[in-house]
Amino acid sequence: xxxxxxxxxxxxxxxxxxxxSLTVAQGEVVSLLGxxxxxxxxxxxxxxxxxxxxxGEITFRGQTITKIPTNRMVKLGISYVPDSRRIFxxxxxxxxxxxxxxxxPGDWTIAKVHTLFPVLKKYExxxxxxxxxxxxxxxxxxxxxxxxxDLLILDEPTExxxxxxVRELEEQILELCSTGISILxxxxxxxxxxxxxxxCYVLERGQVRFEGTVEALAENEEVRTKxxxx
Amino acid sequence: MDIxxxxxxxxxxxxxxxxxxxxxxxxTLIFGVLRITNFAHGSLxxxxxxxxxxxxTSLGHGHYGFWLALLVAPITVMILSLIIExxxxxxxxxxxxxxxMLLTYSLVLIAGDAVKIIWGSEYKSINIPEGLRGSISIxxxxxxxxxxxxxxxxxxxxxxxxxxxxxxxxxxxxxxxATDREMVDILGINSTRVFALVFAxxxxxxxxxxxxxxxxxxxxMGMDANILIYAFLIVVIGGLGNxxxxxxxxxxxxxxxxxxxxxIPSVSIILPYMIAGILLIFRPSGLLKSVW
Ligand SMILES: Nc1ncnc2c1ncn2[C@@H]1O[C@H](COP(=O)(O)OP(=O)(O)OP(=O)(O)O)[C@@H](O)[C@H]1O
Ligand SMILES: [Mg+2]
Numbered sequence: 001x002x003x004x005x006x007x008x009x010x011x012x013x014x015x016x017x018x019x020x021s022l023t024v025a026q027g028e029v030v031s032l033l034g035x036x037x038x039x040x041x042x043x044x045x046x047x048x049x050x051x052x053x054x055x056g057e058i059t060f061r062g063q064t065i066t067k068i069p070t071n072r073m074v075k076l077g078i079s080y081v082p083d084s085r086r087i088f089x090x091x092x093x094x095x096x097x098x099x100x101x102x103x104x105p106g107d108w109t110i111a112k113v114h115t116l117f118p119v120l121k122k123y124e125x126x127x128x129x130x131x132x133x134x135x136x137x138x139x140x141x142x143x144x145x146x147x148x149x150d151l152l153i154l155d156e157p158t159e160x161x162x163x164x165x166v167r168e169l170e171e172q173i174l175e176l177c178s179t180g181i182s183i184l185x186x187x188x189x190x191x192x193x194x195x196x197x198x199x200c201y202v203l204e205r206g207q208v209r210f211e212g213t214v215e216a217l218a219e220n221e222e223v224r225t226k227x228x229x230x
Numbered sequence: 231m232d233i234x235x236x237x238x239x240x241x242x243x244x245x246x247x248x249x250x251x252x253x254x255x256x257x258t259l260i261f262g263v264l265r266i267t268n269f270a271h272g273s274l275x276x277x278x279x280x281x282x283x284x285x286x287t288s289l290g291h292g293h294y295g296f297w298l299a300l301l302v303a304p305i306t307v308m309i310l311s312l313i314i315e316x317x318x319x320x321x322x323x324x325x326x327x328x329x330x331m332l333l334t335y336s337l338v339l340i341a342g343d344a345v346k347i348i349w350g351s352e353y354k355s356i357n358i359p360e361g362l363r364g365s366i367s368i369x370x371x372x373x374x375x376x377x378x379x380x381x382x383x384x385x386x387x388x389x390x391x392x393x394x395x396x397x398x399x400x401x402x403x404x405x406x407x408a409t410d411r412e413m414v415d416i417l418g419i420n421s422t423r424v425f426a427l428v429f430a431x432x433x434x435x436x437x438x439x440x441x442x443x444x445x446x447x448x449x450x451m452g453m454d455a456n457i458l459i460y461a462f463l464i465v466v467i468g469g470l471g472n473x474x475x476x477x478x479x480x481x482x483x484x485x486x487x488x489x490x491x492x493x494i495p496s497v498s499i500i501l502p503y504m505i506a507g508i509l510l511i512f513r514p515s516g517l518l519k520s521v522w
Binding site: 090 | 413
């Protein structure tokens, strides 16, 4: 469904991704692994058109999206949850959801997001900025789901959260997976990735160094120690 | 000097403050959402006043001249703003502040020349509309009816802006865009359209301010610079992008100016700047929280 072919991405003069390729099939959960600064976020931003690659091609359902502006991605079926969550702090929790709704038709409604994340209903009149980190993450995911994506891109959804919240979020993400949505997930936490993903890519300095099923990665101690410190 | 004189002067100041508010609200919205320092805002206000002059005189100073101008002039300025935004500004959002300032400043020069060419440089005036002539007395203080009308319009505009920003879908998107434009795009909303909308709304407010001031003063070149300085002061004192802060500081500046004229005429011209300076010493980031 998503295919990244040999992309090179730069921030200004600095070359970050060196001919990176990966694919995500329909209904698959794919994890991008790697240490700090290897280019996971940059890969996701390349797909979203936030930092468009200088060369290479990205296709979604056969259509080239390499040069398509960010604000068209939701309409095409791609929603993105950025790493810093980016809640609109001065808007209420409900308003944060409202502005994301109605852009692409589908099953997700605010009520349905509330069933997945009941806490968003409980605090719906609070300022987004007053939520805890975990709650903000749920709000950020809920907001993305309202775009009714076929492909959901998550950037380190469990980063910096307490273990209990991490487990709760993992459950919720697994629940999402069972709806048939495709997910591309950047992770540093190997345990999370193994729990959630079907396949993974291990990155190092802007290149893919390992590609395979989670089982294969779990068995491959060399890759884990070399690229993941795990 | 008696209490009645003082209070009627204060009311006049308050009513001028309402016009400052209307203009500065547009400037602060543009500041808050587009993050552009729009030097041309005063020019839009001036064009609003001249447009109001043309509309109301072309109807031979008739009964409906002013009311028609109140409808048509701000919309004309709004359309012009939209053309400016789509035709020029949208190409420089990712450029540095200096480029943006130079561009909006060049618009100031262009608008000044355009006014000279179209309307000539002699002073113009508009009559106060028939129903709003004369004065009324409020608790013993006499106030021109037109100023009382301004006292009504100001809060109406504030209320309208508040309803728009807090209750409408588009208003919520505007607030979101002010804090994180890229995230708005990520959610599938075209943020440059939001920019266009806000710039047009800001232009409408500038045009409305120009129309409202026209019957109380001479319509002339140079009115752009005067209001621009006041509007900047008000926006900074109020807290960048904060509508309520803008309302409060407009009232302070309007009343401060009025008291100055009455009590210490020799310094009345610089009094608003002194007030601004003092307020900024105590609250360097403005009275209320800036939107970012
Ligand atoms: N805006 C930017 N400008 C310049 N360089 C950047 C920018 N953002 C990231 N980089 C650099 O690009 C490289 C890859 O960063 P990226 O954020 O993609 O890594 P990451 O794998 O997501 O890391 P983390 O696990 O810490 O999130 C890093 O060396 C980083 O310093
Ligand atoms: Mg990252």
